[in-house]
Amino acid sequence: MSEASVTAVEGNPPQVKRGEGVAYVYEILRNEIIELKLAPGSPIDETDLSQRFSMSRTPIREALVRLAAEGLISTLTNRTTIVSNIDFLQLGSFFDALTLMYRVTARLAAGNHSEADVAAIRAHQANFSRAVDERDVLAMIATNRDFHIAVAVAGRNKYYTDLFRRLLDEGRRILRLYYHSYDDNLPRQYVVEHEDMIAALIARDVEESDRLAVAHADQIVRQIRSYISADSRSASSLTL
Known part of the structure; x- marks a missing residue:
């Protein structure tokens, strides 16, 4: 999947092949953050994302690790995860x-x-x-x-x-x-x-x-x- 070809999920997400869940969640969230559909400061909750994408929390967590490495999400001192603010x-x-x-x-x-x-x-x-x-x-x-x-x-x-x-x-x-x-x-x-x-x-x-x-x-x-x-x-x- 290319960065440009993946769009935000509407309704139920399509079936994702085993092993592709991390990349799928990562690209969807990355695109929504870049497009500012997920506003800076918005909370990111693993449980909510697990329900949204109909996946276990393991691929969700791995996708969030990738987003954090790119500086797109941040974890606060109280362990709350948010979309990183634009400085x-x-x-x-x-x-x-x-x-x-x-x-x-x-x-x-x-x-x-x-x-x-x-x-x-x-x-x-x-x-x-x-x-x-x-x-x-x-x-x-x-x-x-x-x-x-x-x-x-x-x-x-x-x-x-x-x-x-x-x-x-x-x-x-x-x-x-x-x-x-x-x-x-x-x-x-x-x-x-x-x-x-x-x-x-x-x-x-x-x-x-x-x-x-x-x-x-x-x-x-x-x-x-x-x-x-x-x-x-x-x-x-x-x-x-």
Whole structure:
């Protein structure tokens, strides 16, 4: 099952083959958390999930362990498990780190990529473009991540790749807000930005790759900040 193909359970869950329960529960819950259908701070109860998915608590517990490892759920000091909160106070630091990784990985990929790397990057870009056309937000989040990780891999620095993967995974719910700000109808110009980055990479133009990475990161950061600010003002007006 792919990240984009699994949707939330409605009514009775379908029959799941023996041994596939952990992956099934994990993907359903992960997608609901990323899509913010399970809001930050929402309680997670093993017994309720066991009833919902008609499974024993063992696969439920294993799925929750995977989600915890990705930082999507947290266990409080009183042993209550909740959907992890989004730390908006650290958003500036997150954006700084993300922008830096866009730049570093783009520069290294321009200088170190192979033909096989370019083929992989193009394949992920095709998947991203298709997801944008179909307005499939989970697929957009997944394929955008895969595209940028493929660029990082082309740079030949495992430590940067691992750090970038962690940042992209932690930022999935933030990216969900980005797409939501466009009503999940992402303008094609942002697909073209990826194409421009690929062209600079193929040309081994390190400085142009850097410039495009900065521009790409900046527009994402501006859009998210603008959306969060507008949403906060709207929420405040409702309480007046």
